[in-house]
Amino acid sequence: MIPNVLSIAGSDPSGGAGMQADIKAISANGAFAMAAITALTVQNTRGVRDICLVSPSFVHGQIQAVFDDIHVHAVKIGMIANAEIAHAVAEALAGQDIPIVLDPVMIAKGGASLLDLSAVAVVREALLPMATVLTPNLLEAAHLLGTEVATTRPDMEMQGRALLALGSAAVLVKGGHLTGDDCPDCLVTADSCVWFESARIATRKTHGTGCTLSSALAAQIAHMRDLPAAAAAAKSYVTAAIAQADDLNVGSGHGPTHHFASFYIPSEETRS
Numbered sequence: 190m191i192p193n194v195l196s197i198a199g200s201d202p203s204g205g206a207g208m209q210a211d212i213k214a215i216s217a218n219g220a221f222a223m224a225a226i227t228a229l230t231v232q233n234t235r236g237v238r239d240i241c242l243v244s245p246s247f248v249h250g251q252i253q254a255v256f257d258d259i260h261v262h263a264v265k266i267g268m269i270a271n272a273e274i275a276h277a278v279a280e281a282l283a284g285q286d287i288p289i290v291l292d293p294v295m296i297a298k299g300g301a302s303l304l305d306l307s308a309v310a311v312v313r314e315a316l317l318p319m320a321t322v323l324t325p326n327l328l329e330a331a332h333l334l335g336t337e338v339a340t341t342r343p344d345m346e347m348q349g350r351a352l353l354a355l356g357s358a359a360v361l362v363k364g365g366h367l368t369g370d371d372c373p374d375c376l377v378t379a380d381s382c383v384w385f386e387s388a389r390i391a392t393r394k395t396h397g398t399g400c401t402l403s404s405a406l407a408a409q410i411a412h413m414r415d416l417p418a419a420a421a422a423a424k425s426y427v428t429a430a431i432a433q434a435d436d437l438n439v440g441s442g443h444g445p446t447h448h449f450a451s452f453y454i455p456s457e458e459t460r461s
Contacts, residue, residue, distance in 0.1 A: 192411035198267030199228035205445025206397030211404040213448035218408035225251035234440025245277035252281035263411035275311040291320035292403035318356030349377030394434035394444035
C-alpha cells in the first residue's frame with residue numbers, strides 16, 4: 190500500500206523549499222503527497238521578497254477537506270507564519286491519531302523571518318505537544334528555548350532534551366550549522382539518544398534541506414518504520430540529494446537539492 194502524507198506549509202515558487210520541496214521529497218520516499226498551503230511567498234534562490242498569508246479559516250478548510258475524504262497516514266507541518274494560522278492548524282489536527290512531524294520553520298536560508306514572534310508561543314504550547322517528532326535546526330532549537338545556539342554535540346543533546354520536555358514524543362536536532370567536517374543529527378527520546386552521521390558536502394545548493402528532511406521523515410514514518418530507522422532513511426536521502434545537487438542548474442543563490450537524483454538517468458550529453 191502507498192501511504193498518504195499531508196504537508197501543511199508555505200509555497201516556494203522557485204521549487205527548492207516549502208511545499209514544492211515537500212511534495213518532491215514525499216513522492217521520492219514512496220508516499221502520495223497532499224498539500225495544505227499556509228502562505229504564498231515571492232522568493233527565489235537568492236531570498237524571500239514578499240509573503241502573502243492564507244486566511245486561518247481557509248487553512249483549516251484545506252486540512253479538514255483532506256481528512257473528510259482521505260486516509261492520512263502522516264502529517265508534516267512546515268511554515269506556519271503567525272499565531273492565528275498556528276491555532277487553525279492545531280484545531281484542524283486535534284483528535285487525529287496519526288504521526289505528526291513538526292518542522293519549526295522560522296528563518297529562510299537568506300535570513301528572512303518566516304514566523305512571527307507572536308506565533309512562537311503558540312507553536313510551543315499548541316503544536317509541539319502534538320508532534321511525534323520535532324525537527325529543529327540549531328538556530329530554531331535555540332529560538333524555541335530562548336537560549337544560545339548549540340555549538341557542540343553535548344549542547345545539541347541537552348537542547349534536544351529541553352525541547353522534549355515541552356511535550357513532543359521525540360526531537361531530531363539537526364547539526365548542519367555546526368562548524369567542522371561533519372553534519373551530525375541527534376534523535377532524542379525519553380529513553381535514548383541516537384546519532385546520525387554524514388560528512389559535510391561542499392556546496393551552496395542547500396536551499397530547502399530542512400523542508401526536505403522533515404517531509405522525507407514523514408513519508409518514512411508513514412511506511413510504518415520505527416523512528417530511528419525512519420530518521421536514518423530520511424537523512425540518507427537528504428545527504429544523497431545534496432551530494433547530487435550540482436547536477437542541477439537552478440538559480441544563482443542557494444540552489445535546491447536534487448530531490449529525484451536516484452530517478453534520473455543521465456543523458457548522452459550529460460555523460461560526455
